[in-house]
Amino acid sequence: MTENFDLFSAAAPADIAQPAIKIKALRDQLNHWAHQYYVLDAPTVPDADYDRAFRELQALEAAHPELITPDSPTQRVIGAVMDGLAPVRHAVPMLSIHTETDTEATGAQAFDARVRRELGLSETDPAIEYVAEPKFDGLAMSLRYENGRLVQAATRGDGEVGEDVTHNVRTIRQIPLTLPEGVPPLLEVRGEVYMRRADFDALNERQREQGGKTFVNPRNAAAGAVRQLDSGITAQRPLSFFAYGLGAITPPAEGGPVFRTHYEMLQTLKSWGFPVAAQVQIAVGATELVAFHQQVGASRDALPYDIDGVVYKVNSLQLQRDLGFKTREPRWAVAHKYPAQEMATRIEGIDVQVGRTGKITPVARLAPVFVGGVTVTNATLHNLFEIRKKGVRVGDHVIVRRAGDVIPEVVGVVPGNRAGYVPNFKMPRTCPVCGSDVVREKGEANHRCTGGLFCAAQRKEAILHFAARRAMDIEGLGDKLVDQLVDANVIRTLPDLYRLGLTSLIALERMAEKSAQNVLAALEKSKQTTLPRFLFGLGLRHVGEATAKDLARHFGTLDAIMDASVEQLLQVPDVGPVVAQSLHTFFQQPHNREVVEQLRACGVTWPEGAPAERAPQVLAGKTVVLTGTLPTLSRDAAKDMLEAAGAKVAGSVSKKTSYVVAGEEAGSKLAKAQELGVPVLDEAGMLALLQHAGGTAAKEGAD
Numbered sequence: 001m002t003e004n005f006d007l008f009s010a011a012a013p014a015d016i017a018q019p020a021i022k023i024k025a026l027r028d029q030l031n032h033w034a035h036q037y038y039v040l041d042a043p044t045v046p047d048a049d050y051d052r053a054f055r056e057l058q059a060l061e062a063a064h065p066e067l068i069t070p071d072s073p074t075q076r077v078i079g080a081v082m083d084g085l086a087p088v089r090h091a092v093p094m095l096s097i098h099t100e101t102d103t104e105a106t107g108a109q110a111f112d113a114r115v116r117r118e119l120g121l122s123e124t125d126p127a128i129e130y131v132a133e134p135k136f137d138g139l140a141m142s143l144r145y146e147n148g149r150l151v152q153a154a155t156r157g158d159g160e161v162g163e164d165v166t167h168n169v170r171t172i173r174q175i176p177l178t179l180p181e182g183v184p185p186l187l188e189v190r191g192e193v194y195m196r197r198a199d200f201d202a203l204n205e206r207q208r209e210q211g212g213k214t215f216v217n218p219r220n221a222a223a224g225a226v227r228q229l230d231s232g233i234t235a236q237r238p239l240s241f242f243a244y245g246l247g248a249i250t251p252p253a254e255g256g257p258v259f260r261t262h263y264e265m266l267q268t269l270k271s272w273g274f275p276v277a278a279q280v281q282i283a284v285g286a287t288e289l290v291a292f293h294q295q296v297g298a299s300r301d302a303l304p305y306d307i308d309g310v311v312y313k314v315n316s317l318q319l320q321r322d323l324g325f326k327t328r329e330p331r332w333a334v335a336h337k338y339p340a341q342e343m344a345t346r347i348e349g350i351d352v353q354v355g356r357t358g359k360i361t362p363v364a365r366l367a368p369v370f371v372g373g374v375t376v377t378n379a380t381l382h383n384l385f386e387i388r389k390k391g392v393r394v395g396d397h398v399i400v401r402r403a404g405d406v407i408p409e410v411v412g413v414v415p416g417n418r419a420g421y422v423p424n425f426k427m428p429r430t431c432p433v434c435g436s437d438v439v440r441e442k443g444e445a446n447h448r449c450t451g452g453l454f455c456a457a458q459r460k461e462a463i464l465h466f467a468a469r470r471a472m473d474i475e476g477l478g479d480k481l482v483d484q485l486v487d488a489n490v491i492r493t494l495p496d497l498y499r500l501g502l503t504s505l506i507a508l509e510r511m512a513e514k515s516a517q518n519v520l521a522a523l524e525k526s527k528q529t530t531l532p533r534f535l536f537g538l539g540l541r542h543v544g545e546a547t548a549k550d551l552a553r554h555f556g557t558l559d560a561i562m563d564a565s566v567e568q569l570l571q572v573p574d575v576g577p578v579v580a581q582s583l584h585t586f587f588q589q590p591h592n593r594e595v596v597e598q599l600r601a602c603g604v605t606w607p608e609g610a611p612a613e614r615a616p617q618v619l620a621g622k623t624v625v626l627t628g629t630l631p632t633l634s635r636d637a638a639k640d641m642l643e644a645a646g647a648k649v650a651g652s653v654s655k656k657t658s659y660v661v662a663g664e665e666a667g668s669k670l671a672k673a674q675e676l677g678v679p680v681l682d683e684a685g686m687l688a689l690l691q692h693a694g695g696t697a698a699k700e701g702a703d
């Protein structure tokens, strides 16, 4: 082969020129992707695509060794030093790990066979002991301690020279800043900085709400956080750490520790305060490696952090030295991957889904793709802003991520695949489930259906809210029963609750007659309520308990609230434009008014009054204690009524107690009241007292 053979001249023989051109194209492509990934922390293709191109290059170079150059991505660790971060030369290089191409369990057997062959072992020699570890999906970090103090933290960079990120790594709480007495004077610990999935989801959720930049995956979020110039930003991004190896260390001749195995070294790191993953274990021979691969693979989704595979390492440090290194990788370790958690596929359409709280979520319909171990055909696009920010259009090639049991999501567009003009996605103006108006409030990223109770998608959540203790307080109407009732189509609107009969309840699975009767009794009891509870129970957006009370106090009657204009609503203390508009829109929808009317027709009732007559604080300054079970009122309802009249409801009886309201099975509080001579009332007595109070107020008002 001529030394300076012109690879690209037309005269070059086709069988050499073709692979050379292909090799150059692959190297350029890989370098471009690696730059985006390692330097910009912003990959544009899934790892699976990068890995495929990488393997293709490896295969071509293996077939044409004369075309290998030292700067090929296959021959060196890739990475770079970011502007503004100081370069750090590693005392011991930070290497890559060879990836086993066979992703089936048999990949472990291939590795074991290779190790045995390289060590010159025969079939009759004993099995090799390995340490099996999860392959954490974060970024490699070298931590240098001098005399027990963290003096430097550096990224891998190109393996020889990394970046000084000490200022940022100091903010990671799992990384000890000082070590216990007795550690070697020089110690470099190597490990992975990563972000837990829950922390990542919370971070992205926060970013989305604030219209900020979201991150593609935890690895990228972690890498971005570590490579900040301002450690204040790093401190706000929750990072974690696992130790898995050593760099430089005080040699035994100078009093440093003598480790015989990798496992022993990890246990020592743990005793010095470094986190070591609980899954790390010794595995003997290929069989135990296979078992480990399967076991970790099965629990992968349940782990609180992302892993992209497992790593097997020869345990004996002597054998590790015997095996040595090959360009950029140790021969004594291998990475055995799992199916990728990110894959590229095509968006065939964008639908919208209505959630239990009315939130409308655009969902991408996908060409089926195998990702994170399952075939995925839908992925969330979160909201309209995310679609715009990511520039997603129908027909685009996108990266889909599915990790853990999180809903699959579209994390970005693979650039350069759009055929021509494609219109932007538009939010529908009406709800696809119920046809109500779709709105987006100022300062909110999400669109919502205004259908409320009318919308089947929102029904279950709405019923649970209505039945909640602080609302209508319907005991026994929980998650499971509501699911059954709605799924069996027994209940479609709130009033249907009060139309429930014994027969339809008993017809439900696992419903005994006694419990059915209890539910009916609880429903009956809930009909006697208060206006604030009823309003709160309707589950109007932005109307919490306090606002419901304010509205009731201000308007006095439900009709006045339903008919109020936005301006009138704005006169209620603490009601701002958002709440006022949302209330007004809700009661403008005829079907919402219909629901209210039907509930009243079913016998749901509460004391009403004109605003001027309301809040007669005739029990002001009085302290009342409730005890026992009242015949018709729930404890909370009684409390609300007393408080509305200005009373303070206390938990224990003292000489200062004005009244004790006692129901059935009243115990020590009743005895105490009698002992102290505090007046005791039953429910009727309490209502009479309130009535009297109301009457007095009305009279006062009339005078």
Ligand SMILES: NC(=O)c1ccc[n+]([C@@H]2O[C@H](COP(=O)([O-])OP(=O)(O)OC[C@H]3O[C@@H](n4cnc5c(N)ncnc54)[C@H](O)[C@@H]3O)[C@@H](O)[C@H]2O)c1
Pocket (backbone or CB within 6 Å): 033, 034, 036, 037, 038, 043, 044, 045, 046, 047, 048, 050, 051, 078, 095, 096, 097, 098, 099, 133, 134, 135, 136, 137, 138, 139, 140, 141, 156, 191, 192, 244, 311, 335
């Ligand atoms: N999407 C893209 O554009 C793009 C570009 C470049 C690289 N990549 C991806 O990066 C990966 C290759 O990168 P690499 O060379 O950093 O990693 P690698 O696959 O060579 O693995 C070595 C790294 O594994 C990590 N690791 C995790 N757990 C470990 C353990 N228990 N023991 C030892 N090391 C452990 C360390 O950080 C170490 O640096 C590939 O998955 C590739 O797809 C993607």
Ligand SMILES: [Zn+2]
Pocket (backbone or CB within 6 Å): 354, 431, 432, 433, 434, 435, 436, 449, 450, 451, 452, 455, 456, 457
């Ligand atoms: Zn709807």
